Amino acid sequence: MSTETEVVPPRAKVTEIDTVVIRFVGDSGDGMQLTGTQFADTTALVGNDLATLPDFPAEIRAPAGTLAGVSGYQISFSSRDIKTPGDQPDVLVAMNPAALKTNIGDLEEGGILIVDTDAFTEGNLAKAGCKTNPLKDRSLTGFRVFDIPLTSLTLQAVAEAGLTGRQATRCKNFFALGLVFWLYERPVDYTREWIEKKFKDHEQMAKANTLALLAGYNYADTTEVFTNHFRVRKAQLLPGTYRKITGNEATATGFITAALLSGRPLFYGSYPITPASDVLHELSRFKNYPVKTFQAEDEISAIGAAIGASYGGALGLTGTSGPGVALKSEAIGLAVMTELPLVIANIQRGGPSTGLPTKTEQADLFQAVLGRNGECPVAVVAPATPADCFAMAIEAFRIATRFMTPVFFLSDGYLGNGAEPWKIPPKSELPELDVRFRTEQEGFQPYLRDPKTLARPWAVPGTPGLEHRIGGLEKEDVTGNVSYDPQNHEKMVRLRAEKIARIASDIPRVEVFGKDSGRVLVVGWGSTYGAITSAVEELQEKGRPVSSIHLRYLNPFPANLGDVLRRFEKVLVPELNLGQLSMLIRARYLVDAIGLNKVQGKPFRVSEITRAIEELLRG
Amino acid sequence: MPSGVDVKGPKPTRADFATDQTVRWCPGCGDYSILAQVQKVMPNLGVARENIVFVSGIGCSSRFPYYMNTYGFHSIHGRAPTIATGIKVSRPELSVWVVTGDGDGLSIGGNHLIHAMRRNLDIKILLFNNRIYGLTKGQYSPTSEFGKKTKSSPFGTAEQPINPLGVALASECTFVARSVDIDTQHLSSIIERAARHRGTAFIEIYQNCNIFNDGAFEDFVAREVRTDRMIQIEHGKPLVFGKERRKGIRLRGFHPEVVTIGESGVSESDLLVHDETPQEPALAYLLSRMSYPEYPVPVGVFYRADRPRYEEIVEQQSIQATARFGAGSIERLLDSGETYKVT
Numbered sequence: 007m008s009t010e011t012e013v014v015p016p017r018a019k020v021t022e023i024d025t026v027v028i029r030f031v032g033d034s035g036d037g038m039q040l041t042g043t044q045f046a047d048t049t050a051l052v053g054n055d056l057a058t059l060p061d062f063p064a065e066i067r068a069p070a071g072t073l074a075g076v077s078g079y080q081i082s083f084s085s086r087d088i089k090t091p092g093d094q095p096d097v098l099v100a101m102n103p104a105a106l107k108t109n110i111g112d113l114e115e116g117g118i119l120i121v122d123t124d125a126f127t128e129g130n131l132a133k134a135g136c137k138t139n140p141l142k143d144r145s146l147t148g149f150r151v152f153d154i155p156l157t158s159l160t161l162q163a164v165a166e167a168g169l170t171g172r173q174a175t176r177c178k179n180f181f182a183l184g185l186v187f188w189l190y191e192r193p194v195d196y197t198r199e200w201i202e203k204k205f206k207d208h209e210q211m212a213k214a215n216t217l218a219l220l221a222g223y224n225y226a227d228t229t230e231v232f233t234n235h236f237r238v239r240k241a242q243l244l245p246g247t248y249r250k251i252t253g254n255e256a257t258a259t260g261f262i263t264a265a266l267l268s269g270r271p272l273f274y275g276s277y278p279i280t281p282a283s284d285v286l287h288e289l290s291r292f293k294n295y296p297v298k299t300f301q302a303e304d305e306i307s308a309i310g311a312a313i314g315a316s317y318g319g320a321l322g323l324t325g326t327s328g329p330g331v332a333l334k335s336e337a338i339g340l341a342v343m344t345e346l347p348l349v350i351a352n353i354q355r356g357g358p359s360t361g362l363p364t365k366t367e368q369a370d371l372f373q374a375v376l377g378r379n380g381e382c383p384v385a386v387v388a389p390a391t392p393a394d395c396f397a398m399a400i401e402a403f404r405i406a407t408r409f410m411t412p413v414f415f416l417s418d419g420y421l422g423n424g425a426e427p428w429k430i431p432p433k434s435e436l437p438e439l440d441v442r443f444r445t446e447q448e449g450f451q452p453y454l455r456d457p458k459t460l461a462r463p464w465a466v467p468g469t470p471g472l473e474h475r476i477g478g479l480e481k482e483d484v485t486g487n488v489s490y491d492p493q494n495h496e497k498m499v500r501l502r503a504e505k506i507a508r509i510a511s512d513i514p515r516v517e518v519f520g521k522d523s524g525r526v527l528v529v530g531w532g533s534t535y536g537a538i539t540s541a542v543e544e545l546q547e548k549g550r551p552v553s554s555i556h557l558r559y560l561n562p563f564p565a566n567l568g569d570v571l572r573r574f575e576k577v578l579v580p581e582l583n584l585g586q587l588s589m590l591i592r593a594r595y596l597v598d599a600i601g602l603n604k605v606q607g608k609p610f611r612v613s614e615i616t617r618a619i620e621e622l623l624r625g
Numbered sequence: 626m627p628s629g630v631d632v633k634g635p636k637p638t639r640a641d642f643a644t645d646q647t648v649r650w651c652p653g654c655g656d657y658s659i660l661a662q663v664q665k666v667m668p669n670l671g672v673a674r675e676n677i678v679f680v681s682g683i684g685c686s687s688r689f690p691y692y693m694n695t696y697g698f699h700s701i702h703g704r705a706p707t708i709a710t711g712i713k714v715s716r717p718e719l720s721v722w723v724v725t726g727d728g729d730g731l732s733i734g735g736n737h738l739i740h741a742m743r744r745n746l747d748i749k750i751l752l753f754n755n756r757i758y759g760l761t762k763g764q765y766s767p768t769s770e771f772g773k774k775t776k777s778s779p780f781g782t783a784e785q786p787i788n789p790l791g792v793a794l795a796s797e798c799t800f801v802a803r804s805v806d807i808d809t810q811h812l813s814s815i816i817e818r819a820a821r822h823r824g825t826a827f828i829e830i831y832q833n834c835n836i837f838n839d840g841a842f843e844d845f846v847a848r849e850v851r852t853d854r855m856i857q858i859e860h861g862k863p864l865v866f867g868k869e870r871r872k873g874i875r876l877r878g879f880h881p882e883v884v885t886i887g888e889s890g891v892s893e894s895d896l897l898v899h900d901e902t903p904q905e906p907a908l909a910y911l912l913s914r915m916s917y918p919e920y921p922v923p924v925g926v927f928y929r930a931d932r933p934r935y936e937e938i939v940e941q942q943s944i945q946a947t948a949r950f951g952a953g954s955i956e957r958l959l960d961s962g963e964t965y966k967v968t
Binding site for chain 2: 047050051053130183196243244245246247248249250251255262263266271273275277292295296298300302303306307308309310311313314315317318319320337340361430431433436465469470471475476478487488495583
């Protein structure tokens with residue numbers, strides 16, 4: 007498709023800036039996720055770097071106009087390389103009083119505020135708990151306020167489409183989007199095409215939404231509400247083909263790629279759960295690929311079927327979030343005992359129990375590393391960014407099949423829903439996945455191990471002469487027969503542990519960002535990569551003696567981790583939990599890791615990390 | 626033809642399906658007889674040993690796979706249907722069997738059992754019902770009679786037992802049958818019919834636990850009383866039973882009643898004629914609830930239907946999508962979505 011738009015020569019003044027953070031906020035029925043996604047898609051196509059943070063309530067439609075129903079989508083885009091969706095928005099688009107009230111505190115001093123004045127009715131003000139109308143009580147004087155009757159302008163614009171009043175009102179998000187497109191010199195073409203495709207069976211809706219979009223754009227262009235608009239030049243990205251991708255999309259794409267690379271079909275067993283369901287939705291679309299998806303009756307069935315598929319020779323995969331992992335624990339133990347390859351993707355959310363289903367957290371690390379009965383080691387990997395989910399999904403299956411073991415893939419809601427530009431790797435840069443079944447009868451023993459990896463052979467049903475029985479009872483070394491022998495049990499427990507430990511020699515060493523020794527080392531894992539790296543980069547530019555490492559392998563740890571940790575005076579571990587990685591590091595390396603912990607269902611701000619580092623440097 | 630058919634090579638014998646493992650059920654356990662019948666039926670099916678998988682959960686019955694010289698998976702409590710589902714969906718050509726018990730299948734694994742049946746995967750489920758927990762030494766099970774005194778119910782249970790066949794019928798299972806461990810001929814014929822059915826086959830097998838619930842079915846399965854207290858139901862035949870074959874079942878409204886042929890003007894033509902393949906499984910449900918002593922206990926195939934198999938539909942969708950969109954490749958996958966070039 008074309009990304010060229012004929013932008014009318016602007017009469018308004020153009021200001022060049024390098025980074026902008028916009029947050030769209032409204033009722034959960036106002037289409038804010040859609041608006042944000044459309045803005046992000048177009049922003050990727052015009053060549054900016056970007057990072058997004060969707061933030062929505064667990065209720066699908068909380069009572070309209072209430073504080074609980076506010077849904078938001080934040081995007082940061084830039085002409086530079088950026089790693090986070092930004093600490094604070096420069097621009098806030100608020101569709102009602104509740105959205106304004108819950109978000110205004112985050113807006114930068116002097117930031118742009120666009121509000122739909124039509125939504126500031128007495129009723130809506132009361133629902134938001136506003137005693138006075140903030141548009142009139144001078145509480146917004148610190149911001150550049152653009153109060154625009156978005157709803158009535160939308161109604162006028164779409165009148166000719168002949169929708170009902172209710173339907174017409176729902177087009178207002180496209181009006182707002184058109185307005186913001188103008189403000190940041192973005193073309194409307196991509197969204198126009200998207201609308202036509204999306205509503206191809208609903209001509210009226212297609213027409214109305216297009217009218218609203220264009221009306222918003224033209225309103226900004228022709229009225230003199232905005233005296234300024236802003237230019238964010240293309241980012242200096244590495245040459246290549248790109249696409250904007252969310253973490254969950256990258257996860258699904260990575261798992262399918264693993265299937266294609268290994269020549270083994272992917273089997274995905276899953277039960278719907280936020281925020282992992284998108285992986286199921288995504289994988290179930292690829293029916294012309296070697297992919298089968300199974301929406302199970304529950305979490306246990308989802309993993310049971312994945313184990314069965316692995317036993318049959320497929321790449322068995324199950325995906326869920328923390329509460330689902332809790333239900334799967336016993337079956338993970340079965341996969342450890344039967345030594346079958348299996349990947350468990352946990353798109354973490356706030357816990358415990360049902361917790362905060364739509365909010366992000368990293369509090370399932372212990373669950374992944376330790377959360378089972380018995381001595382039950384598994385490998386654990388964690389992607390660092392939305393696009394990195396692709397590489398780590400392949401890596402999870404590489405380890406699972408090479409070592410015949412379950413592997414945890416620890417993503418989270420922030421990574422899963424967040425998006426960034428992804429430089430599509432050429433096929434030649436993808437890893438090899440050399441997966442072989444045992445077929446030779448001579449000398450076959452179900453638990454005879456590879457001397458290097460300690461993996462047992464993968465002997466699948468249908469192979470003549472290799473008929474054998476496996477199960478959850480303790481196995482006799484080599485033969486795999488049931489054994490209650492005390493010495494054998496200890497031997498097998500140690501063998502299973504040793505097998506996982508040996509993965510350390512098969513994974514990359516951890517690389518230090520910055521000098522490889524110094525005052526402070528910041529250690530992160532998972533989705534905190536962007537915030538940590540941005541903070542460390544900022545302080546390094548100021549000459550502060552701080553470096554960072556980011557762990558993508560949590561069990562086993564990279565072989566050189568202990569050495570790296572000891573080369574720094576202080577170790578800071580920022581995590582969205584109460585200190586799980588720091589406890590593992592302390593236990594394993596006897597290093598005084600200091601936690602920086604946050605459990606608010608939100609990612610770190612860069613400033614929170616810089617502040618903590620500065621404090622450590624002072625102390 | 627059953628899944629996994631392979632007619633090459635010499636026909637295997639019953640002994641080919643036995644393993645070198647010592648069978649560890651208690652002497653006298655009904656499981657021995659069931660194992661013998663399954664091993665006897667296997668060579669008749671024309672399926673090579675390597676194409677057969679036995680999957681089980683936890684409990685005495687679930688040791689079964691260790692004694693079958695096929696592929697076998699002794700899994701975790703109640704989850705055998707889930708493992709079997711994954712095997713069957715990813716490898717539709719295999720012959721997949723589930724061995725479970727009343728606790729494993731109807732208590733801890735009840736959810737999986739009903740969903741496996743409603744999907745109509747081509748798997749065979751043998752549920753050994755001994756109305757007790759044997760492996761954990763004698764607690765009541767979900768099929769134990771109301772008021773039964775056991776280790777965990779010294780004052781009698783307060784629970785109504787579940788009807789396994791009713792569960793199967795309510796789950797839209799396409800082959801629903803019952804047999805008895807000691808009636809070896811009947812049992813082997815039902816197992817063979819189940820194997821040849823295309824779709825989920827569910828067999829409830831009354832099985833005696835001679836240690837913790839000895840004689841649970843003795844009142845009607847004992848050789849000397851069996852013909853009077855049980856009834857073998859057969860497709861298209863009137864429901865007749867008794868040593869003299871003079872007793873039968875007649876339907877009055879929705880109520881089955883025991884009648885004697887030749888008495889009060891009852892002739893054989895008044896009797897209920899069994900239909901395995903009716904439009905609705907109502908009759909099968911009615912029969913499944915007949916219990917001793919009010920009625921003779923029915924065994925046989927209660928209901929069967931022909932419906933598409935889950936794994937076939939899944940396979941079909943892949944074939945259709947591939948025909949429509951072409952086979953996927955890494956390049957196509959990675960370049961899907963809106964891409965743009967940076968130079």
